Amino acid sequence: MTTRNTTTDNKSIVQRALTALVATGDVDALAPLLSDDFAHHRPDSTSKTKTEWLAAVRVALVPLAGMRVEILHVLADGDHVVMHSRRRLPGAGPGIAVVDIWRLDDGLIAEAWEIIEPVAQATANLTWWESADQ
Known part of the structure; x- marks a missing residue:
């Protein structure tokens, strides 16, 4: 299999998983697409295992029911896929x-x-390095 085919296949796997989750809310459909040693990393340096992350997604879907997801970009290179989206709660x-x-x-x-x-906070985050005293 070529790198190009692998990249395309990986992009397809991620798109299929997320489309199914958003369309159906079926968290269990994600489980077979995750490796047993799956790890979800957060900016606060915490990580969740496959079981922990699936449980967290299941809990989060209740208040997020009806959320609109607009996928703006999906980029793939080898074994990595990057997705940029905007999400909005109903109303x-x-x-x-x-x-x-x-x-x-x-x-x-x-x-x-x-x-x-x-x-709504994007503009403020563009100057994150400035001191609050300035």
Whole structure:
């Protein structure tokens, strides 16, 4: 299998997994697409195992029911897939921008990283390095 085919296959696996989750809310459909040693990493340096992450997604889906997800970009290179999306709760709920990075190994999602930024706070976050005293 060529690198190009692997990249395309990995992109397809991630798109299929996330589309099914958003469309159906079926967290259990994700389980077979995750490796047994799957790890989900957070910006606060915490990580969850496959079981912990699936449980957290299951809990999060209840208040997020009806969330609109607009996938803006899906990029793949070898064993990594990056997805940039905007998500909005039903009604006038707050919008967030999300970047997910997925690493695949042997056709399964092995690791994930997720960065979430509330869209309303984006301007303030452009100057994060400035002191509050200035």
